[in-house]
Amino acid sequence: MTRSRGYASKWEPLRRELAAWEQNHVAARLWLRDDDAVSVTPALVRLTERCAEHDVPYLIAVIPSQxxxxxxxxxxxxxxxEIAAHGWTHRNHGGLGCKAEFPEQRSRVEIVRDLRRARDRMEALFGSGALxxxxxxxxxxxxxxxxxxPVAGFETLSVIGRNRIAGLYGELGQINxxxxxxxxxxxxGGRDHKELVDELAAHLAWARENDQSPIGILTHHLVHDERAWTFLQELFAETAHHPVVRWSRVTDLLASQV
Ligand SMILES: [Zn+2]
Structure with a gap:
């Protein structure tokens, strides 16, 4: 791969942060979630091949009805x-500023019906592979x-951000x-690389200083431009064989939470 002169300085904050993990003799766990899969497309194949090249596991969030x-x-x-359900139809039933498939104002009966449809469809398609x-x-x-x-058979929720959603019942796990x-x-399209590296290093620093929790990367293969693909490629090159980084399966991360 040809690397521009700025390559090393761009990735320097992450390298420094990983060196700090190494000094603490603790593994930095990363995981990948990719959303919106519905069919086999060139972009999906590209994602799975990239991950396979670097032996990086990934959770694919699939839209069940499609x-x-x-x-x-x-x-x-x-x-x-590994495979998770991503909504039922992925249609917006919330307002424009607060898109959601199951906003609070939808009837509970409809929500449970559609969540059950989602779980049933996932099991019909993927069998025991549907987590x-x-x-x-x-x-x-x-x-x-x-x-x-849980009424519809789901045990774990995955959203974005560091904080757990307040008010969740104890039986529902969360991995963000x-x-x-x-x-x-x-x-x-893809965000600025420098900004992404700085943000990733900051998330890792927070985890190192607090609970050593895994840090999740979110991708959307269908909208990746070359900037997004290159970031992923460089991220894998920097981390997949790094002695202190463990790219982890979500099932392993959930098992370690218990
Ligand atoms: Zn989505």
Missing amino acids: ADTDLANYLSQQPLA PIYVPPWNRMAAEVANLL VHLDIIDWRGSR
């Missing part, structure tokens, strides 16, 4: 893939609604992502 059997067949052959993990579209779900997830590589409000 997913097809090609996707199920393809993912069943990817040993690094009982729910990823709400737009990462938005009020605690009152999230507390209905932290770094979204897409610039949704601007280009709707």
Whole structure:
């Protein structure tokens, strides 16, 4: 890979942070969640191949009502893939400023019906490969609604951010992502690399100084431009074989939370 002169200085904050983990003799755990899969597309293949090259596991959040059997067949052959449900239809039933598939104002009956449809469809498509993990579209779900997830067979919620959603019942697990590589409000392509590296280093520093919790990276293969793909490629090159980094399966991370 040809690297520009700025490459080393761009990744320096992450290298420094990982050196601090190394000094503490603690493994820095990273994990990858990729949203919005519905079918096998060149972008999905590119993602899975990139991950396979570096032996990086990933959680694919699939939109149940739109997913097809090609996707199920393809993912069943990817040993690094784990699978979660991403909404039911991924349609917005909230306002424009607060998009959500299951906003608090929707009826509880409708919400439980659609969550059950989501879980049933996932099991029909992926069998035991469908993990009982729910990823709400737009990462938005009020605690009152999230507390209905166990009724539909979901055990774990994944949104974005460091804080747990307040008011969740104890039976519902949570495993969040932290770094979204897409610039949704601007280009709707990949974000500036320097900004992403700085943010990732800051998340890792917080984890190192507090609870050593895993840091999750969020991708959306269908909207990746070359800037986003290059970031992922460089991130894997920097971290996949780093002695202190463990790219982890979400099932392993959940097991270690107990
Ligand atoms: Zn989505």
